[in-house]
Amino acid sequence: MIKHSKKALAALLVLGLTAAACGDDKKDATTTTAASTDSTTAGTDSAPTTEAAADPLGTPKAAAGETLKVGYMWSGVSASIDNTSDQQAAGASTSWINEYMGGIGTDGRKLELVECAASDAATAAVCGSTMVESGVQVVLFNVIGDVEPWATPVLAAGIPIFAYSSAHATLVAAKGKAFTMTNPVAGIAYFPAGLALKVSAKKTAIVVIDVPGATGPAKALGPMIFGQLKAGEVTIVPISPTAADHASAIQTALQDSPDVVSIIGNPAFCSLTIRALRDADYKGAIGMISNCVDPDMLKQLSNGELKDIYVSYAGGEDPANADYATFVNLIAKYSPETDPHGTATGAFVVLEAFRRFMADYTGDYSAASLTTVFLTHAAVDQPTVAGGKLLCDGTALAILPIACTANYVIGQLDDKGMPVSFSGA
DSSP, X not given: OXXXXXXXHHHHHHHOOBGGGGSOBOOSOOOOOOEEEEOBOOOTTOOOOSTTTTOTTOXXXXXXXXXXXXXXXXXOBOSSBBOHHHHHHXXXXXXHHHHHSOOBTTTTBEEEEEEEEOSSHHHHHHHHXXXXXXXOSOEEESSOSOOHHHXXXXXXXXXXXXXXXBOOHXXXXXXXXXXXXXXTTIIIIIHHHHHHHHTTXXXXXXXXXXXXXXXXXXXXXXXHHXXXXXXXXXXXXXXXXXXXXXXXXXXXXHTTOOSEEEEESOHHHHHHHHHHHXXXXXXXXXXXXXXXXXXXXXXXXXXXXXXXXXXXXXXXXOTTSHHHHHHHHHHHHHOTTSOSSTHHHHHHHHHHHHHHHHTTOOSOOOHHHHHHHHHHOOOEEOTTSTTOEEOOSSOSBTTOTTBSOOOXXXXXXXXXXXXXXXXXX
């Protein structure tokens, strides 16, 4: 377990952090309204028989029990963000769980997602009421910007929140009621510091999209974590999300001769930063969070600009990993239009983690009982992270008791932007 100061926890309580600022960029899409859908996710414990060898997802095992309604929040579509891949991957993963993994719990309950899209504070508030009134006993989410308006009434109703990756202040203050399945501060501070140590850097620049959920935590945690890990000097370089060109800001940052430049943002933001670094003939190490990568970004930077860039993954995307291979296969079956990377992976991770915590459950499925399960269950394997474990008793990451793990994965890209090596951290 990594130990950290109470000062860091206080910083998170004040600032909050959500991956939504770094979610998928806006694409052409129609707004999705609140809806309820069935879906499933394929697990690694479904071994194919000889008769079913042709099915990469193994032998089907249908859920045979009662329906279990679970809340699922997502950010919908707005002027700047389109996380449709989140909704698609959640639906596909649910279908896999119901058709191949036998559903939820020992009585094989059929998982049904009660979805609500919160694209702004107003719709988020409506979603909070929707979750409480729908009777769900737990709410899951992957990536979303406006957490407080919906999470406050959900938590007040005693309903636990099960997240992919978030350190939003509302959740941090709800220790014992909110749980996150990855290390949500890895890309903000641990990854840049780890990369600095890996390449023996003396100076690091963290280029961050200038929105409160990203810049605030980077400024609060970056210098502290770099100091604790003795990873050299660090400078935070905020750039406006509306900046059409990053050349000037990057040229100014490079005057300090950083050995590492680590990027926090969405695909469009990261693309502009990388292009500016390449145009400046920067020779140091470049890192970025996995939310930087999407198909459009890979097309824009297809001339070798991405070669050797390091990527921080909260959840793994190693093709050799059995869980990730399952995810790729279930997407191919249930939602072939979805790119199985970045945001979409998080939907699978949070749903499959929920299934694993509930696999041996025999209780009444009340909110109080489910909360107790999450708090007291023995460690389960962390989906997509080889050797990773999830333990939600508050001890996995002292700086952030709602985190069920301190792990993250580092990958390195080839000239086409495809990861060719992975290592745990």
